[in-house]
Amino acid sequence: MKKLIVVFFLTIIVYGCGSSKALLSVEKAPMAVSIDLVNVNDDKVLVSIDPGAFQEDMVSFYIPKTVPGTYSEDNYGKYLEGFKALDYKGNELTVNKTDDNTWNISNARSLDRISYYVNDTYDTENEVKDAVFSPAGTNILANENFVLNLHGFVGYFKGLKEVPYVLTVTRPSGLTATTSLKEKEVEGLAANTDLFTANRYFEVIDNPIQYTEPNTETFQIKDIAVTLSVYSPNGTYTASTLKDRMQEMMTAQKAFLGDIDGTKEYNILLYLSTMEPSDASGFGALEHHTSTVVVLPEAMPQDRLEQAMVDVVSHEFFHIVTPLNIHSEEIQYFDFNDPKMSEHLWMYEGTTEYFANIFQIQQGLINEEEFYKRMMDKTNNAKAYDDAMSFTEMSKNILEEPYEKNYANVYEKGALINMALDILLREQSNGEKGVLWLMKELSKKYGKMTPFKDDELIDEIVAMTYPEVRTFFDTHVIGNTPIDYGKFLAKVGLTVKTIEKESGYFLNGEIPFIDVNQSEGNSIFVRKGIELNSFFNDLGAKGGDVIKSINDTSINLEAIRPIIGQSFQWNPETEIKMIVQRGEEEITLEGKVGTPVLQVETIVPMENVSPKQEELRKAWLKG
Numbered sequence: 001m002k003k004l005i006v007v008f009f010l011t012i013i014v015y016g017c018g019s020s021k022a023l024l025s026v027e028k029a030p031m032a033v034s035i036d037l038v039n040v041n042d043d044k045v046l047v048s049i050d051p052g053a054f055q056e057d058m059v060s061f062y063i064p065k066t067v068p069g070t071y072s073e074d075n076y077g078k079y080l081e082g083f084k085a086l087d088y089k090g091n092e093l094t095v096n097k098t099d100d101n102t103w104n105i106s107n108a109r110s111l112d113r114i115s116y117y118v119n120d121t122y123d124t125e126n127e128v129k130d131a132v133f134s135p136a137g138t139n140i141l142a143n144e145n146f147v148l149n150l151h152g153f154v155g156y157f158k159g160l161k162e163v164p165y166v167l168t169v170t171r172p173s174g175l176t177a178t179t180s181l182k183e184k185e186v187e188g189l190a191a192n193t194d195l196f197t198a199n200r201y202f203e204v205i206d207n208p209i210q211y212t213e214p215n216t217e218t219f220q221i222k223d224i225a226v227t228l229s230v231y232s233p234n235g236t237y238t239a240s241t242l243k244d245r246m247q248e249m250m251t252a253q254k255a256f257l258g259d260i261d262g263t264k265e266y267n268i269l270l271y272l273s274t275m276e277p278s279d280a281s282g283f284g285a286l287e288h289h290t291s292t293v294v295v296l297p298e299a300m301p302q303d304r305l306e307q308a309m310v311d312v313v314s315h316e317f318f319h320i321v322t323p324l325n326i327h328s329e330e331i332q333y334f335d336f337n338d339p340k341m342s343e344h345l346w347m348y349e350g351t352t353e354y355f356a357n358i359f360q361i362q363q364g365l366i367n368e369e370e371f372y373k374r375m376m377d378k379t380n381n382a383k384a385y386d387d388a389m390s391f392t393e394m395s396k397n398i399l400e401e402p403y404e405k406n407y408a409n410v411y412e413k414g415a416l417i418n419m420a421l422d423i424l425l426r427e428q429s430n431g432e433k434g435v436l437w438l439m440k441e442l443s444k445k446y447g448k449m450t451p452f453k454d455d456e457l458i459d460e461i462v463a464m465t466y467p468e469v470r471t472f473f474d475t476h477v478i479g480n481t482p483i484d485y486g487k488f489l490a491k492v493g494l495t496v497k498t499i500e501k502e503s504g505y506f507l508n509g510e511i512p513f514i515d516v517n518q519s520e521g522n523s524i525f526v527r528k529g530i531e532l533n534s535f536f537n538d539l540g541a542k543g544g545d546v547i548k549s550i551n552d553t554s555i556n557l558e559a560i561r562p563i564i565g566q567s568f569q570w571n572p573e574t575e576i577k578m579i580v581q582r583g584e585e586e587i588t589l590e591g592k593v594g595t596p597v598l599q600v601e602t603i604v605p606m607e608n609v610s611p612k613q614e615e616l617r618k619a620w621l622k623g
């Protein structure tokens, strides 16, 4: 999974049932699922499931609480309503709902089928606390778009996760499906009906489907056929406009990975959000074995959208390595309703995110300076989280606080752990081995169907490598000692230097120092957790301050736009009066605007670099 912080502010200012089947016992009959996308009723979709014949008096039906890759409890059962269990005569059986995701059905021997309505998650994301992350969520927009993350639509009966599934989807005539789910061609199938099959429940939810008007492109990356499906509500983007960057990027990824993966098909399901209150607002993507669902704002300009796609899709595609190919038993035998977490988020998300950056420099998509900037940004972003929290402990307990609120650090410090490990491995192996080598070795040893034992992985890695690697893991990954990145960077002749950089008054390049609070009348506040420029610092502003007025003009989103425009004309002597709300207090900040500068830390080459450092750096960056 990859969560993307899209600075919202910036985006606006810049732009039926056969009785014969019932004779088969549940273990033998496929789970027959029908999804009706034609008769959408009050924004809800009717799903019915026909299992075989049960021998028990009571059976439980589940909708997942958690799905792999999300590391959060989302309770997809909350979106179901009108749950009915019917016997062979069409009479309702007694159903007892015991939690958000569990329905116990009595008199199960006479159960013929169940049916329920599903609400989508995109509609309510902005209203509920702990909303489902959009790339794992569902969308129901009659006659126009359906994002079928199937864990939101299809459940499983207790003990029957391993039986095959047959999904019959009735769809509006203008829409087509993009999915990695196996489609079955059946003669005499009713018009506008798609039939999909899966060998087991996991396969159902590992293969989301997007239904849209046709807007797809397919291209070949060596032996992988990649299909990009785009839903762009205002017709801003087509798959053909976005194809080239994706093709270039994935070709580079394949070159970086070499022989590591085995998929022959990959589908990118891109959903572009209008960003209206009733639309998706969690930007980023979720990985699957042979596809990914990506959600981004449609209002993003093309170059930024393409760059976001490069960063996000490359991350998801690298998940083929881990956890998809290298994972522990916790993930292989994932319990959707009582999940056990693995210790190794440093690898599942950290290595993946690190690869999504290092491949770009190794394959020449970005230069050294850009790569250093990205690693520096991660160092700075990581400061917002607990640096003295054991990464393995956090991972194991990620569904609970205080670990949960540190989750996003898997993309920051998680990647940096891998950077340090990569440098360490290069140093110990005279430049020959790095984290990619390690992942290749692990994937040879394990692979898609062979999990490792969670508490043995690190021992395994140490046995394959060097004693220094044991110290590294014990100290910085299992242990809670923060990593001195400077120490590792020095091995490759790099150092961190603070420099002064000019910025705008309200913007640092494209990135604003302020943000908008939509839930409080579009009020404007100074962003927290970032380095402020000298303009805000010298005035005495602090992160979190709500800007009430500037030069007696009261401030909201509308009012600040022209002021940002005017600020480009300000000179250092321009006087400003800003009233801010800090907690209960209203504070007046006054003074000259000055020349805004920002103290930034950058990674730069050392002045005197030894040939050894030089060589190691080359081995690290050029592979």
Ligand SMILES: [Zn+2]
Binding pocket: 001, 002, 287, 315, 316, 319, 348, 349, 352
């Ligand atoms: Zn991820």
